Amino acid sequence: MTNALHAEVAVRIGLLDLDVVLDVGPGEAVSVVGPNGAGKTTLLRAIAGLQPIDRGRVVVDGVDITATAIERRRIGVVFQDHVLFPHLSALDNVAFGPRSTGVRRGDARRRAREWLARVGLDDHGDHRPDQLSGGQSQRVALARALATEPRLLLLDEPLAALDASTRTDTRRALRRDLAASGVARVLVTHDPVDAAALADRIVVLEAGRVVQQGAPADIAARPRSRYVADLVGVNLLRGTGQAGHLVLDGGAALVVPDADAGDVLAVVHPRSVSLFRERPEGTPRNVWQGTITSVDDEGDRVRVDVAGAVPIVAEVTPAAVRDLALAPGAAVWVSVKATEIAAYPA
Amino acid sequence: MSSDRYTAPKSPKARTVSGVRRPRTTRTPVTALVLAAVAAVLLALPLVGLVQRAPWADVWDDLTSHEARTALRLSLVCSLSATALSIVLGVPLAWVLARVEFPGRRVVRALAMLPMVLPPVVGGVALLLAFGRRGLLGRPLADWFGIHLPFTTAGAALAEAFVAMPFLVITAEAAFRAADRRYEDAARTLGAQPWTVFRRVTLPLTWPALAAGAVLCWARALGEFGATITFAGNAPDRTQTIPLQVYLLLESGRAGSAIALSLVLLAVSVAVLALLRDRWLSLS
Numbered sequence: 001m002t003n004a005l006h007a008e009v010a011v012r013i014g015l016l017d018l019d020v021v022l023d024v025g026p027g028e029a030v031s032v033v034g035p036n037g038a039g040k041t042t043l044l045r046a047i048a049g050l051q052p053i054d055r056g057r058v059v060v061d062g063v064d065i066t067a068t069a070i071e072r073r074r075i076g077v078v079f080q081d082h083v084l085f086p087h088l089s090a091l092d093n094v095a096f097g098p099r100s101t102g103v104r105r106g107d108a109r110r111r112a113r114e115w116l117a118r119v120g121l122d123d124h125g126d127h128r129p130d131q132l133s134g135g136q137s138q139r140v141a142l143a144r145a146l147a148t149e150p151r152l153l154l155l156d157e158p159l160a161a162l163d164a165s166t167r168t169d170t171r172r173a174l175r176r177d178l179a180a181s182g183v184a185r186v187l188v189t190h191d192p193v194d195a196a197a198l199a200d201r202i203v204v205l206e207a208g209r210v211v212q213q214g215a216p217a218d219i220a221a222r223p224r225s226r227y228v229a230d231l232v233g234v235n236l237l238r239g240t241g242q243a244g245h246l247v248l249d250g251g252a253a254l255v256v257p258d259a260d261a262g263d264v265l266a267v268v269h270p271r272s273v274s275l276f277r278e279r280p281e282g283t284p285r286n287v288w289q290g291t292i293t294s295v296d297d298e299g300d301r302v303r304v305d306v307a308g309a310v311p312i313v314a315e316v317t318p319a320a321v322r323d324l325a326l327a328p329g330a331a332v333w334v335s336v337k338a339t340e341i342a343a344y345p346a
Numbered sequence: 347m348s349s350d351r352y353t354a355p356k357s358p359k360a361r362t363v364s365g366v367r368r369p370r371t372t373r374t375p376v377t378a379l380v381l382a383a384v385a386a387v388l389l390a391l392p393l394v395g396l397v398q399r400a401p402w403a404d405v406w407d408d409l410t411s412h413e414a415r416t417a418l419r420l421s422l423v424c425s426l427s428a429t430a431l432s433i434v435l436g437v438p439l440a441w442v443l444a445r446v447e448f449p450g451r452r453v454v455r456a457l458a459m460l461p462m463v464l465p466p467v468v469g470g471v472a473l474l475l476a477f478g479r480r481g482l483l484g485r486p487l488a489d490w491f492g493i494h495l496p497f498t499t500a501g502a503a504l505a506e507a508f509v510a511m512p513f514l515v516i517t518a519e520a521a522f523r524a525a526d527r528r529y530e531d532a533a534r535t536l537g538a539q540p541w542t543v544f545r546r547v548t549l550p551l552t553w554p555a556l557a558a559g560a561v562l563c564w565a566r567a568l569g570e571f572g573a574t575i576t577f578a579g580n581a582p583d584r585t586q587t588i589p590l591q592v593y594l595l596l597e598s599g600r601a602g603s604a605i606a607l608s609l610v611l612l613a614v615s616v617a618v619l620a621l622l623r624d625r626w627l628s629l630s
Contacts, residue, residue, distance in 0.1 A: 050531050070534040077535040083528045087550045096546070100538035148537055 004184030008056035031199035076150030082141035084129035091125035097148035115143040252309035263346035270315035272340035408606035428506035428567040440518035470576025502578035506567035517559030
């Protein structure tokens with residue numbers, strides 16, 4: 001079966017040097033994540049035809065559309081901030097696509113009403129965009145894009161414009177509506193929760209290059225870059241495997257029984273990192289001294305950054321912070337059980 | 347703003363520079379106030395004179411006389427034709443200047459703006475050389491189509507459009523530049539052809555600015571004198587618009603009638619200003 005999308009995109013604009021190959025299977029949902037300036041939005045714009053590309057091609061459903069005009073590509077786009085036409089009602093926003101492709105006014109409106117109903121906004125058709133809440137306007141934008149019956153749907157930070165309270169509900173609705181549509185889709189986000197909730201596969205983009213891709217669980221278990229490790233909230237160590245040890249690039253060595261020889265990455269969950277005021281006696285094989293650089297209270301848990309031979313983040317309880325008087329500048333002993341370090345080839 | 351330097355002191359200490367305490371408020375610049383007052387009087391006094399000297403008892407008769415009504419009708423026809431021509435040609439020109447990158451764009455923009463600073467009488471002479479009987483375009487127009495523009499009503503409208511169109515172009519280009527391109531991008535991805543995008547998205551979003559530009563253009567066309575009299579002459583019922591008639595009346599010693607017609611133009615100007623007040627008179 002041909003892919004819904006095969007895109008080879010090379011673009012240079014300003015500081016960005018984007019060079020990416022992206023494939024999306026029929027009905028598949030792909031999240032593109034990456035830091036600001038990685039080229040996520042440029043990639044979407046290039047696929048939609050809004051950004052001219054220097055080299056490459058865009059193939060949708062087996063048809064090369066690299067030279068096809070934007071309006072003939074049949075690629076739906078849900079823009080960041082939704083970009084609803086301010087002078088048109090919600091209904092006419094959704095009817096705009098069908099109208100533009102030659103459907104008569106009455107039929108276009110009927111179709112628009114159906115789409116509004118599908119996203120649960122059938123009674124908001126006559127509202128102007130400025131009378132809609134953020135979540136509602138997001139759903140109108142989705143209905144507007146889907147009403148053109150696109151072969152591929154692109155979503156640029158669909159939830160970024162929403163406040164935290166509506167975000168969860170809107171994410172759930174979006175997940176349901178996207179799954180119901182069955183259309184192949186590419187979603188750009190910098191939020192790992194959105195990425196994992198809305199996609200089957202995650203593509204990590206950094207500085208214009210794909211650095212990792214796979215199922216959300218695989219990405220979380222085996223991050224290949226500092227950015228991804230930070231995103232999923234784990235410690236990433238990089239070094240060489242030597243006879244049951246992991247020798248870090250800085251020179252320190254940790255006991256890691258399953259470390260293969262050669263270049264190795266290892267993940268340590270902050271929960272597995274223990275902190276002590278005195279040098280601990282016990283089974284943990286990996287014990288070293290460090291200095292606390294920051295203490296971040298996240299409610300029911302506290303993230304403690306420790307600098308030292310092995311820079312690491314520990315996650316502890318607020319009670320532990322009080323009892324041990326953990327504060328920036330304090331000297332602590334760090335320990336990690338060897339079995340809590342998951343190593344894999346770099 | 348010089349006062350910026352004194353605002354927002356973070357602490358009492360911040361206000362003290364090398365031990366010298368700066369004054370809390372700036373000194374009121376008396377010289378500027380005086381000059382500003384003189385300027386305001388200079389601008390207002392002629393208008394006061396016009397209103398004060400108006401022969402109010404005869405105004406109605408002056409305005410409803412045959413020649414006045416003819417000039418008023420002709421002025422309306424010419425200025426509205428000039429505005430229509432400016433919209434049909436000027437809006438696309440503004441759009442191209444705002445959206446299409448091409449070599450020489452700055453030159454074209456400068457040409458489009460030139461009539462705003464060109465003495466209108468020079469514009470009239472230039473129009474004669476272009477559209478006159480022996481003009482660049484005038485000769486083929488006359489030879490092939492029998493069209494003569496100088497000293498005709500159409501010629502008067504053309505002269506007015508020449509002088510007034512830049513006011514629409516400059517406003518419309520600014521509006522097209524300021525318009526959020528993402529709406530047009532969105533429309534394209536929804537399947538709209540460029541013309542549909544312009545008609546259903548760009549135009550509705552820039553409509554207030556375009557209307558303001560058209561009103562400004564019309565007001566300028568209505569008051570046009572120099573280019574019109576040079577290119578189209580001063581023939582009653584053909585090219586004698588209100589400004590031309592005002593001049594003629596004044597020359598022939600009929601000041602009262604001249605003032606009455608001037609009041610009409612003044613009223614139109616005040617109305618235009620009132621219409622555009624949000625755009626022109628507010629500082630924000």
